[in-house]
Amino acid sequence: MPEGTKNLKLRDVWRTCNKIRAAIFRVGLNLWDYYKPLDPNNNSLLSESKFVSVLTGPLRGPIGLSDQEIGDLADYFRVQDGRILYTQFCQVIHDSVPEFGKNKSLVTGLEWEDPLHVNRLSHTEHRRLSLIITQIAVLINKRKLILRPYFQDYELVSKNSGTVTFAHFARVLNFLGIVLAADEFNLLVKRFVKDSYTVNYVAFVKAVEDAQNYMDQHGMLDLGGNLLDQFPGRIITAELPKLPRPEIGRVLPSEVFERQSVFHPVMEKRKELMPLREVLQRVQRHVLEHRIRVNEFFRDFDPLNCGRVTVSQFRRALDGMQISAVARLYLAEPEIESIIAFYTDCNDPERINWRTFEDDLDQVFTVKELDKLPTLRIDPPPTEIAELCKRGQKDWQREKPSTRELCEAALHRVRRRIEERGILLKQFFKAYDAHNHGHVTRSQLRQTMTTACILLSREEVYALEQRYNDELGFNYAWFIEEMEALPKEVPLYYAMLEEKKLINAEKSPPNPTSDESNIVLILAKIKAKIVRERIGVLEFLTPFDPRRELIIGRADFIRGLDQLRCNLSCREIETIFEVFKAPLRPQFIEYARFAEAVEEALATGSLERAPLLVPVQHLPSTACTRTFLNFEERRVLAQAMDKLCTQKNMNMEEIFADFDKENIGSVSLDCLTKALSTRNMLHIVSSVELETVYKCFGIERGGRLEFDYRAFLRALYLLQENKRTNPI
Incomplete structure (x- = not known):
């Protein structure tokens, strides 16, 4: 653009185009007919002189553009080489002209042909008119009159097809005794x-007639045709009557009721925002x-995986x-901004640490790096998340005791009513949902209780609202769930499970005895054990000592003793540890010294050093605490053996061998x-x-006490031989 030319404003060029478009629509010109002959090569470009010559020549009079407006158009549609792009100019002018012939007429006249056509009134005027028509309907209904014949008589003469003049309309109302003020009559007209x-x-x-039908359907008239007392007065006047105020003098006690809004909680402006901790809990x-x-x-917004x-x-x-002010989880804009401010990167205020945000939210499922804490026991979700109240719902545990007791009484009353009459309460709520x-x-709750014939006081209904109300209204699904909930029955397998736990529980060690x-x-x-079964102790303990240090650990020593099957108690094993532990290594046992002390029952070691020593084999005793006899039992045993040894030729060994x-x-x-x-010895x-x-000759075998018949027969034989040798 040459120097000195002023900067163009789009609104000035657009105003000039509208001026040209209006003139073309009025006169019926076509700019293409003027510019096409000047462009024989069809380049869509003209010089500035040719472009201006059309607007200042033949179109100067029909359009009436000033030199300034023509210069603005030329500057706006100019290309880089100085020529004018006239095709774009013609398209802007002709392609934006509306085709009024295709539009339908805005007024068809059909509304004037409607026999029930009425004129529009303001809201205040319509309310005043409704009162006037209501009073006229009450008067007509009381006198048992029909309005239509009084107007049809005039129509038979005038042939006006449903209309009467103002004067005849006033005469009919006066004849029927309907007295109206001047402003009321003007409102009807x-x-x-x-x-x-x-x-x-x-x-x-x-x-x-519509007003009469409405009052008949809703029972607003008494038998005489008059309005009942709870409805507005019957004097025809344009002023609004005073409605009854039943709440005056019946204020509910302040300790039960609090101030409530008639609007839905969502429509109320939030005065207080949730703290950040509660916001994060709701997100979790x-x-x-x-x-x-x-x-x-x-992760799609973080291709470099930097966590921001x-x-x-x-x-x-x-x-x-779905977390925003219009999504499934509602959060106000200040609450979202508090989250952003909390997770903003300290080094870069324009970035958000989404990794930290993710870790905080995932804590509701599990704990990060749980593989490093194998003994940690978690029970997701956390208690504060599982017991989090819904938005708009009050914390029931913090409510007043009087409100809670009243709510429990109301629940008990509703539950008893449902059980007595077999009421399915859910169908009444579903009709409104x-x-x-x-x-x-709240109003639908009261209507439902009335429909189901469950009569509750206002205090009880208020207590139920305090319990089950949230931001969406009265939560009847939760209410019905608690009403129809059956008592929880403990499964039968729980008793069996407890018995199994008692059986498999670790038993506390008994008090140690002196023998242990x-x-x-x-x-x-x-x-x-070794003498009877000829067992080598070193065979079971040596494999745990690959380095031949002659000592092994406590755990390995216990494994070796278990293979011997000696049935040792924990206290007895601890006694062996104390005696045979290594001096300088308390957690190790000298198993070689232990094996030498035990295996001397089979053979005495180092006999080559003592050739005159006569080895004596260990004789294992079969006695135990269960076979110990006191003095009285020994006396009884002596009497019994004396009786049994008197029998001759018993041959008992063959009989015992059969068993x-x-x-x-x-x-x-x-x-x-x-x-x-x-x-025949049992009767003796x-x-x-x-x-x-049986107790004297008993031996422990397989965890029970059995009778050693060989020792018994040997004792009988010795007693018989002694009596033969030393007769009385």
Whole structure:
């Protein structure tokens, strides 16, 4: 653009184009007819002189552009080489002209042909007119009159097709005794006037009949045709009557009721915002309920995986998670800004640490790096998240005790009413919940209780609202769930599970006895096992000592003793540890010294150094605490053995051998009784003497006490030989 030319303003050029477009629409010109002959090569470009010559020549009069406007157009449509792009100019002018021939007419006249056509009034005028028509309907209904014939008589003469003049309309009302003030009559005429000089009596009669039908359907009239007392007065006047105020003098107690708003909680302006901790808890609850993977919404905005995104990207990710002021989880803009401010990077205020935000939200599922804490026990979700109240719902535990007690009484009353009459309460609420949201309004709650014939006081209804109201209204789904909930029954397998736990529980060690601390008795028990079964102790302990240090650990020593099957108690093993532990290594046992002390029951070591020593083999004792006899039992045993040894030619060994199929030398008490009965020896001894004999010759085998019949027969043989040698 040459120097000195002023800067163009788009609104000035657009105003000039509108001026040209209006002139072309008025005169019927076509700019293409003037510019096409000047462009024989069809380049869509003209020189400035040719472009200006058309607007200043033949079109100067029809359009009437000034030199300044023509210069602005030329500067606006000029290209870089100085020529004018006239095709774009013609397209702007001709392509934007509306085609009025295709538009439908705005007024068809059909509304004037409607027989029930009425004129529009303001809201205040319409309310005043409704009162006037209501009073006219009451008067007509009381006198049992029909309005239509009074107007049809005039129509038979005038042939006006549903209209009457203002004067005749006033005469009919006066004849019927309907007295109206001047402003009231003018309001009726303004509503039903037609063609500026007649009144549409058809629409007027229809309005009066509709008012009569409405009052009849809703029972607003008494038997005499008058309005009931709870409705507005019956004096025809344009002024609004005073409605009854039933709440005056019946104020509810302040300790039960609080001030409430008639509007929905969502429509109220929030005075207080949630603290940041509660905002994050609600976001965690939202993520938990919908099983949202937070990482999937942020990682696309972080291709370098640096853990930071911009503020706009953070907001877009929250929108994707349905967290915003218009999404599934409602958060106000200041609450979202508090989240952004909390997770803003300290080094870069324009970035948000979304990794930290993700870790905080994922804590509702599990704990990060749980593999490094194998003993940590978690129970997701956390208690504060699981017990988080809904938005708009009060914390019931912090309510007044009087309100809570009143709510429990109301619940008990409703539950008893439902059980007595078999009421399905859910169907009454579903009638008001078409979209199945699980909520109804406060007024619908009262209507439902009245419909179901559950009469509650206002205090009880208020207590129920305090319990089940949230930001969506009255949560009837939760209310019905608690009403129809059955008592929880404990499954039968719980008792069996508790028994199994008691059986498999770790038993506390019994109090140690003196025998468990005596190393001599403990070694004697092990030696008896070795002598009977000819076991080598070193064979079980040496594999745990690959370096031949002659010592092994406590755990390995216990494993070796378990292979010996000596049935040692924990206290007995601890006694062995104390005696044979290594001096300089307390957690190790000198197993070689232990094996030498035990295996001397089979053979005495180092006999080559003592050739005159006569080795003596260890004789294991079969006695135990269960076979110990006191003085009285020994006396009874002596009497019983004296009786049994008097029998001759008993041959008891063959009978006991028949009961001893494994040939182990012991039988049970039943077999002993049968053997003595076979030889007619059972009647000689009493039951006490028999039990004493069984206890004396009993040995422990397989965890039970059995009778050693070989020792018994040997004792009988010795007693018989002694009596033969030393007769009395």
